[in-house]
Amino acid sequence: MYNPTNTNTNSFHLQKYYVSRSFMKYSTLAIAVIGGLGASFSAVAEKQTDGENVEKIEVTGRAQQFYLDSNTRVGTKTDADIMEIPLSVQVLTHQLIADQAARDITDLYRSIAGVSEFSYSGVTFRGFRDDANVFYDGVRGDPFSGFSVPQLFNVERVEVLKGPAAALYGGGEPGGMINYVSRQPSFNEEKNITVTGGNFSLLGASTELTGAVTDTMAYRFGAFYEAQDSFRNNADSENIEFAGGALFALGDNTQLTTTYDYIVQNLGGNRLRGVPVDDDGNFLVDPSYNANEKGDYQDLEALVLQANLQHNFNDNFTFNGTLRYLDNERDQAYHESRSWVDVNGDGVADINDETIQREYR
Numbered sequence: 001m002y003n004p005t006n007t008n009t010n011s012f013h014l015q016k017y018y019v020s021r022s023f024m025k026y027s028t029l030a031i032a033v034i035g036g037l038g039a040s041f042s043a044v045a046e047k048q049t050d051g052e053n054v055e056k057i058e059v060t061g062r063a064q065q066f067y068l069d070s071n072t073r074v075g076t077k078t079d080a081d082i083m084e085i086p087l088s089v090q091v092l093t094h095q096l097i098a099d100q101a102a103r104d105i106t107d108l109y110r111s112i113a114g115v116s117e118f119s120y121s122g123v124t125f126r127g128f129r130d131d132a133n134v135f136y137d138g139v140r141g142d143p144f145s146g147f148s149v150p151q152l153f154n155v156e157r158v159e160v161l162k163g164p165a166a167a168l169y170g171g172g173e174p175g176g177m178i179n180y181v182s183r184q185p186s187f188n189e190e191k192n193i194t195v196t197g198g199n200f201s202l203l204g205a206s207t208e209l210t211g212a213v214t215d216t217m218a219y220r221f222g223a224f225y226e227a228q229d230s231f232r233n234n235a236d237s238e239n240i241e242f243a244g245g246a247l248f249a250l251g252d253n254t255q256l257t258t259t260y261d262y263i264v265q266n267l268g269g270n271r272l273r274g275v276p277v278d279d280d281g282n283f284l285v286d287p288s289y290n291a292n293e294k295g296d297y298q299d300l301e302a303l304v305l306q307a308n309l310q311h312n313f314n315d316n317f318t319f320n321g322t323l324r325y326l327d328n329e330r331d332q333a334y335h336e337s338r339s340w341v342d343v344n345g346d347g348v349a350d351i352n353d354e355t356i357q358r359e360y361r
Contacts (some may be wrong), residue, residue: 069093070082070083072085072091072159073159074089074159074161075089079318087163087165088161088162089160089161090112091157091158091160092108092158092160093157094156094157096111097155097158103151103152103196103226104150105123105150105151107152112160113162114126114162115160115162123178125162125173125175125176125177126162126163126176130166131145132172132173133166133169133171133173133177133178134180135177136180136304137182137306137308137324138322139322139324141324141325141326142326143300143302143304143326144300146330147271147330147332148265148267148330149237149267151224151239151241153206153222153243154182154261155180155182156181156183157181158181160176160177160179161176161177161178161179163175182243183208183243184245184259185218185246185247185257185259186218187211187218188210189210189211189212190211191208191209191210191211192206192209193205193206194206194207196226198228200230200231202226202229203227204227206222206223206224206225206226207222208221208222216248217246217249218246220245221243221244222242223242224240224242224243225239226239227239231288232269232288234290234292234293234294235268235270235290237265237266237267239264240263240264240265241261243260244259245257245258253312254311256307256309257307257308257310258305259304259306259308260303260306261302262302263300263304264301265300266298266299266300267299268294268296268297269290269292269294269296269297270298271298272290275289291336291337292334292335292336296333296335297331297332297334298330298332298334299330299331299332300330303327304324304326306322306323306324306325307323308320308321
């Protein structure tokens, strides 16, 4: 079977947020440390008199670091405290992503309860496959839609809403939804350079710059490149991304943020299907087996432009509007085995040219 097709997607999304009321809570951990050990403490106590002042040491902070983000817009579409939302919401912070050295979203699925990888970049929420409820900054426009694998270079955090409440986002999926929060320009100066190396000839590098241009304008620029082979035959990957933007302070209570994201992803020897097994779960071929040939590919090129306007009317009321434009193009050429049959009568399932389907999209 040979089907030539080409997919090009243009999308234009507008979404507004109205925050009705918000509260913030603060807590301080104070520990008074006065003490010693056994006899030492008694000896010191005997020397003290009623007129002497005892030194008091106050310690504030945490002895253990938690990956907690107290606020999210997922679920209520308002900036709300997670503890006050009657929904199952989980937030994966940027610190968690960095500590796990996660490179793409498939590295994070193991950190989300009730969520698992389905195939390619697909995800299963509580047993339901869900490819439709994928959002960026609260609006639709997924540049990695289809069979591409979302990268995390330009992602600040990942928010996950689990359960039927995800139907509120229009996809009708009962399992859940996922929202990627993009990295934004900041007035705080930051400069990062990262070099990555690993198994299967993994080699990558990235740089990120952000800071103030003037008292009312900030910028951000980032560049990312990574290439890697695979344990699967004929498979490799290459990812290129340029991201950036500008932040304008239009007044004490108003700011405009504009961002862009240019993405190129080339996956050689894809789409990757699974490795066939028998009824007992034993591999029928080596785990490195791949029905695709060296010339097969899955390529993606995408451009995202976004603008966000935020205005604070007072401490409790805020307007937040986002405009997002997406243009992406996907090309695929691949083989996939449709069935395994015993072609020579030896009792062992085989694969040959008659059991491979060839497609181009």
